[in-house]
Amino acid sequence: MTVLRNALFIMVDQLRWDHVGAYGVSSVPTPHMDALARRGALMRHAFVQGPVCGPSRMSYYTGRYVLSHGARWNRVPLSSAEKTLGDYLRPLGVRATLAGKSHVLPDTDALDRAGIEIESERGALLREGGFTPIERFDGHSRPDGRSGYADFLRAAGYAGEDPWSAHAISVQAPDGSVHSGWSMRHAHLPARVRAEHSETAYLSDRAIDFIQAQDEKRWCLHLSYVKPHWPYVAPAPYHAMFRGAPQSPVVKAPHERTEAHPVVRAFQQHEESLNFGQDAIAAHVKPTYMGLVAQLDEEIGRVMAALEASGQAPHTLVVLCADHGDMLGDHWLGEKELFYEAAVRVPLIVVDPRPEADATRGQVLDPLVEAIDVLPTLLEALGADPDGWQHCVEGRSLLPLLHGRTAPWRDAVFSEADYAYRAARWTLGRAPGECRGTMVRTGRWKYVDWEGFRPQLFDLHNDPDELHDLGADPPAAVEREMRERLLQWSLRRKNRTTVPDSDVAQRTEAVKRHGIHIGVW
Amino acid sequence: MTVLRNALFIMVDQLRWDHVGAYGVSSVPTPHMDALARRGALMRHAFVQGPVCGPSRMSYYTGRYVLSHGARWNRVPLSSAEKTLGDYLRPLGVRATLAGKSHVLPDTDALDRAGIEIESERGALLREGGFTPIERFDGHSRPDGRSGYADFLRAAGYAGEDPWSAHAISVQAPDGSVHSGWSMRHAHLPARVRAEHSETAYLSDRAIDFIQAQDEKRWCLHLSYVKPHWPYVAPAPYHAMFRGAPQSPVVKAPHERTEAHPVVRAFQQHEESLNFGQDAIAAHVKPTYMGLVAQLDEEIGRVMAALEASGQAPHTLVVLCADHGDMLGDHWLGEKELFYEAAVRVPLIVVDPRPEADATRGQVLDPLVEAIDVLPTLLEALGADPDGWQHCVEGRSLLPLLHGRTAPWRDAVFSEADYAYRAARWTLGRAPGECRGTMVRTGRWKYVDWEGFRPQLFDLHNDPDELHDLGADPPAAVEREMRERLLQWSLRRKNRTTVPDSDVAQRTEAVKRHGIHIGVW
Known part of the structure; x- marks a missing residue:
């Protein structure tokens, strides 16, 4: 099979x-994303390893579960020992280029111990999680006010020390009054930037510039959009496009508050949940979310058109995914973080332009796939030697599925949460190290182990909306099966990351070759 | 409570x-070790985290289970992200000094990625697992022939390029013929070095020199003996001291071969097991092992006398432990690596000279303790701030036990094995990543999960010699309990190692302070 030259790895936030x-x-x-799905394959059952930005992204970038990489919440520095996409691509001479959000925080403690200056070339790579940024933009202004997007806004005439706060996430009422987009009550008003100056357009521009500038050198671009993530602010005309239009129904039932699992109940008391729990607020915000998605779709169309026009599409793997969803009021919750499908299940499209992928082109594929599968998919498509990564990477390449090759596949997916940084920890009286939940989801069952509390259990066949938590009195056989799955999974994590399998195989019974003769008579 | 000034951390190999x-x-x-036990407390039930040198030592040095640190067998480099004793002591201005074996191998791949020269000061610390060696000696000659012990032997008149092989582990027959100590048939002959030039005496000398040279500066010395580990060669008079004396009985039964667990059976086919499985060979080697232990005991007495004489004993915590045991023919096995008590259970003595420890002085303590408890014991005794280590270290300080403070304590211990590097892998047809076993042991039960095979189960109340493996048909309730213990244990590993708990606590609900207002109406 031909090795693909390039990869375009698109991630959408929330x-x-x-x-x-x-x-x-x-x-x-979403005509452009739908077109992408027709050009490749759509994964019907794709799940992230953590339903919150940081852990999910670190799993995408390392190909490893959160239990393995340890970055359990946002802004937990990724261990310097964790290898990422950039590290695995380096032997191929391909850089992992970043436009947008990565959420990687450097392990400054380890850099200190190793005596590495964070401003050095090596330090920069570790700081950026192995990425080479053409533009790092995590979706909000940095404390130092420095960012390429801020400069871009200023150059476009949006003045101010922090043009992101003053324009990109500020809105203007018909009476000329200006309001902060942080307040969701203003979600129906247009952003104080034109659509072509919005974050989504800006990042598309950076990607298009990059794609157009490429010559014969191989490349891998991680285009990482920061929208439709909050603040829920859309530029005109998207802010108004869906106001009054039909919305997806809010999925919730009254008993979900009175009989909630303790952890869910604690999250329902967070401000975002109290607000999104009010139907009027959810209905007020959703059209803006929808508008942001519509804009995103158009921008993805623009990027794909540029890829086509550059002539590189036939040599480029394209992946489109998200780091997690958004509760939008479902189950009396805002934001994400828990294991409902609205948060933990994500869109995933893979376009492999090679003839081998014609077997599934345009299809919707059913197997259970995980975010950690994206990294090995990229590595296999670009031709990286598996011996360099298979002892670390816990995901599986999706290419066998795409190429219609029959192979044994997983029958469960796993995801993890840690609410130590949230008010839920205070509500529940937990220490910072005691706030973890672990989900296993099969085709039928979703089971969550919560440290210190009863589990959650949903029967997805009979209760696809996850309204009836059976975890207070789970069927014994189901619980036994789910806990056995969790055990097999947790005991088999790949932790021997400093030595590839080939080295182990070479050293099996090799001590005698080194003059060590154990137990000889 | 007074913080102790110093620590002497003695480890004995095998x-x-x-x-x-x-x-x-x-x-x-062993009068000197017994005297040490009278001065402190003896842990009746102490277990290592892996019954083989490398993984066990990495657990001692990191305070973490093998599942967490990932150095699953000998010479698997310790991840550069793993902090060790030396890292944790550094903020106190105390160096972790090493005399003897550490078995730490550097993570050269990570050093390369970080651009660190292994010969640099930082590289040296990472190479040595955070230790500052006064003498690193892993118990066999290095390929480059360089070692302080080799120089010492040459200076003492033992000539040759590799005086360790030619003298320390060579023996001389009465007829003057010289033989390699690698062959156990020569175990009854004396080493070609005098006792005072043996490895055990040499390392004691280094420790004594160190102790005598200390002034007011605080210190921590890891004195790590390489004997009675193979080659089974003892200098005169120890080689002959126990020949003909009563030996510990070999613990085995005929059905242990015919009905062995597949992994045990594969190990029974290793050369060391085939040899130690012969009673005559076990009986031939044991007196040498005993002699090495007797010599070790005298040398420990000499070190303790030096500590006393230096006046530092009242300010020094002393720990005596082993990295694992030795099968010596029990269960038809040589060497170690499996989870029988002969291999996984170790001696552990802790001497805390402070009045608080009078509560248990001279006692034998029953609680289940683990090798990973030694690191936090050292850190607490020397006064390290728990916030610097409690988010990483999985062991518990033994000082509450020693001080007679009632506190909840664990009721199970865990240990791990990986036979990927052994011929057993070929026998069993396993890939390098599929060779792990995990033990949970309570007061009564020992249960081992083996990847791809049935479990092992021993009822230690009714079968303390572990002759009857119930794992082929385990009582359902026991199996359920053991697997639940394994699950709780494996899900709760400490993986958020880049951020201390205090930082998490400080950042709980802190995003608003940084201008991020999620879900505000």
């Missing part, structure tokens, strides 16, 4: 799977 | 717990 048209239930038309 | 007199069943008198 995009629900059911807001992509190709999944068949979206209240927003 | 010393069985039942070969220390204070445990009450030893066939070798």
Whole structure:
């Protein structure tokens, strides 16, 4: 099989799977993402390893579960020992280029111990999680006010020390009054930037510039959009496009508050949940979310058109995914972080332009796939030697599925949460190290182990909306099976990351070759 | 409570717990170790995290289970992200000094990625696992022939390029013929070095020199003996001291071969097991092992006398432990690596000279303790701030036990094995990543999960010699309990190692302070 030259790895922040048209239930038309799905394959059952930005992204970038990489919440520095996409691509001479958000924080403690200056070339790579940024933009202004996007806004005439706060996430009322987009009550007003100056357009521009500048050198671009993530602020005309239009229904039931699992109950008391729990607020914010998705779709169309026009599409693997979803009021919750499908299930499209992938082109594939599968998919497509990564990477390349090759596949997916940084920890009286939940989800069951509390259990066949938590009195056989799955999974994590399998195989019974003769008579 | 000034952390390689007199069943008198036990407390039930040198030591040095640190067998480099004793002591201005074996191998791949020269000061610390060696000696000659012990032997008149092989582990027959100590048939002959030039005496000398040279500066010395580990060669008079004396009985039964667990059976086919499985060979080697233990005991007495004479004993915590035991023919096995008590249970003595420890002085303590408890014991005794280590270290300080403070304590211990590097892998047809076993042991039960095979189960109340493996048909309730213990244990590993708990606590609900207002109406 030909090795692909390039990869375009698109991630969208906080995009629900059911807001992509190709999944068949979206209240927003997304013709460009749907076209992408037709050019490749759509994964019907794709799940992230943690339903919150940081852990999820670190799993995408390392190909490893959170239990393995340890970055359990946002802004937990990624261990310097964790290898990422950039490290694995380096032997191929391909750089992992970044435009947008990575959320990687450097392990400054380890850099200190190793005596590495963070401003050095090596330090920069570790700081950026192995990425070479053409533009790092995590979706909000940095304390030092420095960012390429801020400069871009200033150059476009949006003045101020922090043009992101003053324009990109500020809105203007018809009476001329200006308001902060942090307050969701203003979600119906347009952003104080034109659409072409919004974050989504800006990052698309950076990607298009990059794609157009490429010559014969191989490349891998991680285009990482920061929208439709909050603040829920859309530029005109997207802010108004879906106001009054049909919305996806809020999925919730009254008993979900009175009989909630303790951890869910604690999250329902967070400010974002109290607000999104009010139908009027959810209905007020959703059209803006939908508008942001519509804009995103158009921008993805623009990027794909540039890829086509550059002539590189036939040599480029394209992946489109999200780091997690958005509760948008479902189950009386805002934001994400828990294991409901709205948060943990994501859209995932893979376009392999090679003839081998014709076997599934345009299809919707059913197997359970995980975010950690994206990294090995990229590595296999670009031709990286598996011996360099298979002892670390816990995901599986999706290419066998795409190429219609029959192979044994997993029958469960796993995801992890840690609410130590949230008010829920205080509500529940937990120490920072005691706030973890672990989900296993099969085709039928979703089971969550919560440290110190009863589990959650949902029967997805009979209760696809996850309204009835059976975890207070789970069927014994189901619970036994789920806990056995968790055990097999947790005991088999790949932890011997400093030595590849080939080295182990070479050293099996090798001590005698080194003059060590154990137990000889 | 006063913080102790110093620590002497003695490790013995391959010393069985039942070969220390204070445990009450030893066939070798060990008056000096027994005296140490009277000065402190003896842990009756101490277990290592891996019954083989490398993984066990990495657990001692990191305070973490093998599942967490990942150095699953000998010469698997310790991840550069793993902090060790030396890292934790550094803020106190105390160096972790090493005399003897550490078995630490550097993570050269990570050093390369970070651009660190291994010969640099930082590189040296990472190479040595955070230790500052006064003498690193892993118990065999290095390929480059360089070692302080080799120089010492040459200076003492033992000539040759590799005086360790030619003298320390060579023996001389009465007819003057010289033989390699690698062949156990020569175990009854004396080493070609005098006792005072043996490895055990040499390392004691280095420790004594160090102790005598200390002034007011605080210190921590890891004195790490390489004997009674193979080659089974003892200098005169120890080689002959126990020949013909009563030996500990070989613990085995005929059905253990015919009905062996597949992994045990594969190990029984290793050369060392085929040899130690012959009673005559076990009986031939054991007196040498006993002699090495007797010599070790005298040398420990000499070191303790030097500590006393230096006046530092009242300010010094002393720990004596072993990295694992030695099968010596038990269960038809040589060497170690499996989870029988002969291999996984070790001697452990802790001497805390402070009045608080009078509560248990001279006692034998029953609680289940683990090798990973030694690191936090050292850190607490020397006054390290727990916030610097409690988010990483999985062991518990033994000082509450020693001080008679009632506190909840664990009721199970865990240990791990990986036979990927052994011929057993070929026998069993396993890939390098599929060779792990995990033990959980309570007061009564020992249960081992083996990847791809049935478990092992021993009822230690009714079968303390572990002759009857119930794992082929385990009582359902016991199996359920053991697997639940394994699950709780494996899900709760400490993986958020880049951020201390205090930082998490400080950042709980802190995003608003940084201008991020999620879900505000």
